Amino acid sequence: MVDSALNILRFRDDALVSDPAVTLEAFTDQSNALAVRIEPGEDARNLLPHLDRIRLVEVNFPAFGDGRGYSAARVLREAGYTGELRAVGDVLVDQIAYMKRCGFDAFLPDQPLDAGDVENALTRWPDVYQPTTDGRVPIWDLRHGADHG
Amino acid sequence: MYKYDQWDQAMVDARVAEFRDQCQRRLDGKLTEDQFKPLRLMNGLYLQLHAYMLRVAIPYGTLSGTQMRALASIADKFDRKYAHFTTRQNIQYNWIKLEDAGDILADLAKVEMHAIQTSGNCIRNISSDHFAGAAQDEVVDPRPYAELLRQWSSFHPEFSYLPRKFKFAVIASETDRAAMRLHDIGINIVRNDAGELGAAFYVGGGMGRTPMIAPLVRDFVPLDQLITYAEACLRVYNRYGRRDNKYKARIKILVHELGAEEYTRQVEEEFALLLAQNIEPPIAELERIRTYFEAPGFEAGASDELSRSDPDFAVWTDRNTQPHRQPGYVSAVISLKPVGGIPGDATADQMRLMAELTEQYSFDECRVTHTQNIVLPHVRKVDLFALWQKLEAAGLGTPNLDQVGDIIACPGLDYCSLANARSIPIAQQISERFHANGKGDILGELKLKISGCINACGHHHAGHIGILGVDKKGVENYQLSLGGSEAEDTSLGKITGRGFDEEGIVNAVEISVDVYLAQREGGERFLDTYRRIGMEPFKEALYG
């Protein structure tokens, strides 16, 4: 999972996209770009017309306290994006679990992650209260035996 | 009241383990303070003026006797034998050690309590009506909806790094006993013309630097869309709330800058998209939660008689009890505002007594009010005298509900690193002044609120009389405001003019009260007289 050479933590089996991620602005001009990077102030919905060709979306977290990227991730997954969704920047192990729930399946933080801390973070929560696109059945559905729609 | 099932318990237990691990990593130096701070804040742990302060959540202000007793034990074992009840229905401990934090949270988890999200840029404790389940005018008990929202907002993966803190209040009556429109989201559970229950959403209220009253964003959200609508409101905020300026980061600024109409449009657009995601809980979940809030086993035909032979008891009953929907019962208010005391503080011994009284006299349920008192919601009238005697003996029987002595005060510069001035000594002096001069007894309802800084944790904007502590070249100074109201006639107080020093502000309050006494007509409260005669007579008296 953790490629220590690249500092990347990844939960996908497909090949790593080697194309550099272009800015959102550049992306809309380049019809062959398949990797794009979103900044916190940019609207991820701008990518919706192009989801078919995108294989990597990097979401930048310049400061871990800026939580806009979590909404960007969910918006993309809810719209049906199935490519790699990678959190980059100031990403600490304490944010990984929530990020994963929001749809991130890859992490490339500025500071390397401790494998033990990552393991703890990912196995910490036996269940979840809210449904997201991660498919985990929320507690309120477990209680009533319903399948998450 | 709500009881955890094994899933709720597992979540709280997991959080304790997570925080223990985070504390250890901080102590070991694997986390810097900058990295640790948001994590500890999301577990209610502040670094305050004298030590760490822990804010424990009391969801919608409801507590059992066992829980109150556990809170007392924590005060004894880990703090200095007292605690402080807050204006958001929570409780605070002022002398906490970081190395004890994990153990404290573990003790809390044993009694189904926690400090989850009581600070930080996330969704905070959801407040509600402290007379819920007892009030004669409520449409339904609002707390099941608060509980549903509590679970939805706990560990929410998208909304844990918001631009700023986020506070909900949920009520279910026309009378607003929870300052609902002064919250980021205020919800009023109402009935439509077809008699169906739904939620009216008010978004963008708040106090602090720029107080605002929340506009109505949607007058009726069906109950089976409650969570989806809340999610839409939060997502718009998380995406577009300002992050460039800490003092402009609340949702009230976003709603104000976009305009309520545009904010609403964006919410409705997001809501339509979210509906397709099926994120709403099954209605069976709300029904399951409701079963915990059914009326307790009231005694049918309980006596409605109350002896008034003891004059002190009669005064306390008149002031500190509220009519109950069940004949023969009242809600009783335990005052944590003894004359000259520290508003909202209780000793561990007092807390243990309140736990006993909760179990003995109120079906094992009590409430913390946002005005820093404790309510026993369901007391038989026949038990009231015995209850009162026990309260009196413990210094908890002050008959001053909503009177000038029932002061709301933040901890201020005595405890809080954000403060500019001390608020508690002002509260103490005002309390003593109006007790000594006898005026406290003839003023009627007068809601006086004191904040030690512009963050307004004392809710001074909503005070009939409000006091704001400021820093005037390193010396404490106090601004006086008049005419605020936290009730359904919500209004924000207006500053009288120049500020006053410590002695001056106490005099200024008395001068303002004297203007009221001279001018009041009929059964007018201070607020009513102010609204009728305006600021001028007060300015005249204060500044000449």
Next chain:
Amino acid sequence: MKILTGNDLKTGAVTWWDGSGWSLHVDDAVDAGDEADAIIAREEAARRINAPYAIEAEKTATGVRPAHIKDRVRGLGPTVRLDLTLKPGDPNAVREVI
């Protein structure tokens, strides 16, 4: 003078740089002068202090008086609970701090 203060990482107690370590008593505070930043960086990295900062203060006949009221309150304790302060028996303590 320029003195250094912060909170003990483990206990949260307010402490003051006394030249070789961190004292609970503001009167022990020494003038850190030009070394303030270096001391803060070193001590914080070693986790002997949490959230340290430098403040102005003056030496008085009886000890050290921080320039700002907030730090004077930190040096004493809550003025409304003398019993919880560092000077529970001193009736003048509050007046001196304000």
